[in-house]
Amino acid sequence: MKNNIYYQYIKQRIQNNEKVAIMKSNYRLNKTGQAIIIQQPFTSEDIKLPEKVNSFSRYGAVGAERYNVVGLATHAVCSDTVSSATIPDSYLYIEDEAFWNCPNLKKVTIGSGLMAFNKKMFFGCNNLESVEFINNE
Numbered sequence: 001m002k003n004n005i006y007y008q009y010i011k012q013r014i015q016n017n018e019k020v021a022i023m024k025s026n027y028r029l030n031k032t033g034q035a036i037i038i039q040q041p042f043t044s045e046d047i048k049l050p051e052k053v054n055s056f057s058r059y060g061a062v063g064a065e066r067y068n069v070v071g072l073a074t075h076a077v078c079s080d081t082v083s084s085a086t087i088p089d090s091y092l093y094i095e096d097e098a099f100w101n102c103p104n105l106k107k108v109t110i111g112s113g114l115m116a117f118n119k120k121m122f123f124g125c126n127n128l129e130s131v132e133f134i135n136n137e
Contacts, residue, residue, distance in 0.1 A: 013021040035067040097123040
């Protein structure tokens, strides 16, 4: 019953041309239609977070639309294999504990677009040695 009520609510908002935050498997959309990474399955040591993500139809097929990624949500990166991470210029903010319990994370490079972050964005990353902020000015 709850799922049906939620579906009707979302359907009504879409019919009214309102922006809707829809959860995806590894991202969510904000009110302006930009993506925020919520959980990314990383298996390699050196990762580069995506600048764009593909849309999906309600049946799971990849859609034609691509969304710009502007942020990293809480617990978005939780991996014991990641040793370095690169965050592109398109990311405007990083939420608390975005990198969560990454014991092998040693280096993070952050692009020039970052406008907001918190000192707890690397919670449980006890072996972190350097965080480099790139300035393209």
